[in-house]
């Protein structure tokens with residue numbers, strides 16, 4: 638089975654994730670939709686969370702959110718998993734890269750992490766410029782989608798940018814609009830808002846509790 642959840646934030650919202658890692662089967666895969674929060678805060682809680690994720694015995698794939706220590710994540714080597722580039726954090730944990738389509742159990746997953754944070758995070762020192770997509774990552778997204786004939790099984794984003802708040806991520810907004818208008822998909826899973834909410838027939842916002850994909 639493939640599950641997804643979002644926004645564990647370095648252990649602040651990870652109760653159900655901890656339970657999942659104890660109970661999941663070896664062939665299950667958990668996809669985390671961003672704000673994983675590895676080495677984000679210099680706290681005991683965050684360090685314990687880092688250890689739990691980096692030593693996980695169950696399979697985890699994640700996209701990045703806006704609250705990530707990107708400098709830390711980028712120290713991990715690039716490899717290939719599920720037919721596209723990933724950063725390999727451990728034998729079981731991989732970071733899905735923005736703009737690629739991954740083939741998992743016969744299904745195609747378009748992945749695109751990141752988005753812009755509100756300004757309050759910069760003075761706290763908890764902000765990295767890599768949170769926003771680059772032109773190259775956006776170009777990769779359009780190229781990948783077109784290579785699939787604009788048809789994939791699932792869309793995975795941290796933020797589904799709908800232009801409803803003051804920190805709109807412009808390039809992401811255009812990409813989300815493009816997907817809405819041009820891409821044939823079964824279901825779109827997104828995090829970011831820290832709530833579980835179905836928006837129409839094909840968009841599901843998830844939070845800290847695992848939800849089966851499909």
Ligand SMILES: [Fe+2]
Nearest residue numbers: 644672702829
């Ligand atoms: Fe979050």
